[in-house]
Amino acid sequence: MLNLEILTPTRTILSEEVDEVSLPTETGQIGILPQHATLVTGIEAGLLQFRTNETWRKIFSFSGVAEVDNNNVQVMILDAENIEDINLDYAKKKLDESLEILNQAKTDRQKKDAEKGVNVARKRLYSLSLLDA
Incomplete structure (x- = not known):
């Protein structure tokens, strides 16, 4: 164990x-x-x-x-x-929000932080796809 x-x-x-x-x-x-x-x-x-x-x-x-x-x-x-609390609509919404933040980022720091958010949102969606596998 x-x-x-x-x-x-x-x-x-x-x-x-x-x-x-x-x-x-x-x-x-x-x-x-x-x-x-x-x-x-x-x-x-x-x-x-x-x-x-x-x-x-x-x-x-x-x-x-x-x-x-x-x-x-x-x-x-x-x-x-x-x-189990994450549904597809929520995951897609978080990705859309993250992409919007990335599009509005001005400084290198803002862009780097926003890219991390997009990465997390994409991995959340991917994780959902693994549940049925």
Whole structure:
């Protein structure tokens, strides 16, 4: 078993034992099983999944960092959304809003921040497409 803890700056999203974790890292999805080697990795916005017995649960995570050590998986992210609470219309609306902010950005900093927002919105839509797969 793995001890999984998912934290944001303002709340603990989850703290329980699970059998397996799949993390959206900067280099792609990575699977974590018991006895995994020690690891520290960046977390990208995307689908964070964890399994207990045969049941997979999923959340949409924002960026952060994860540490794996001695069967403990600690995921520290900026925020998360319950994937079941995200509908297609909401995801499309967030993408449209993000694209509008990008189109109105004037400075390099504003453009960079807006591009991050567009990236998160696109990954949210992509994560929804994986739910039926």
